[in-house]
Amino acid sequence: MSLREKNAPAIARRDFSCRRDGLTIRGLEFRGPGENLPIAVVSHGFLANYETTKGYAAELARWGYAAYCFDFCGGCVIGRSDGRTEDMTVLTEVEDLLAVIGYAKTVPGNDAARLSLVGCSQGGLVSALAAARLGERVERLALFYPALCIPDDARAGKMMFYKFDPADRRRR
DSSP states (O other): OOHHHHHSOOOEEEEEEEEETTEEEEEEEEEOSOSSEEEEEEEOOTBOOGGGTHHHHHHHHHTTOEEEEEOOTTOBSSOSSOOOGGGOOHHHHHHHHHHHHHHHHHSTTEEEEEEEEEEETHHHHHHHHHHHHHGGGOOEEEEESOOTTHHHHHHHTEETTEEOOTTOOTTO
């Protein structure tokens, strides 16, 4: 055990869930000791899950945040939240993130006025879109390798290794 680990505050970890449009969003809350903790919500990338972001959330808790990571509805190959991948869009993921934020603001001991968003890859785009919607209600925004190219790629008809006709509206 390192000196840093010996001196680190005890971090509590618990499951949480909230709802969006009849779907259950599931994730983990990490928090250190104290009251009126600022909130940090961490969003995972495309087809990943909360497992890829729980290390960030745990570290944020060590820094004094009430930190949340979760699975987007339909946004995971293997996830705990409800929903089908075919029904997931970047915009439904924004709604999922807003639902988690709304939940976190109701948890006793959290400072609802202090919100940070952290996003990885597609979760970075989702966090940026949510931050644009929330404006000054977001205190901090941290994006790790954000997939800000998604709108341009969709308009060009290419997403990762898949090509399609962006004018074909049958699947929208």
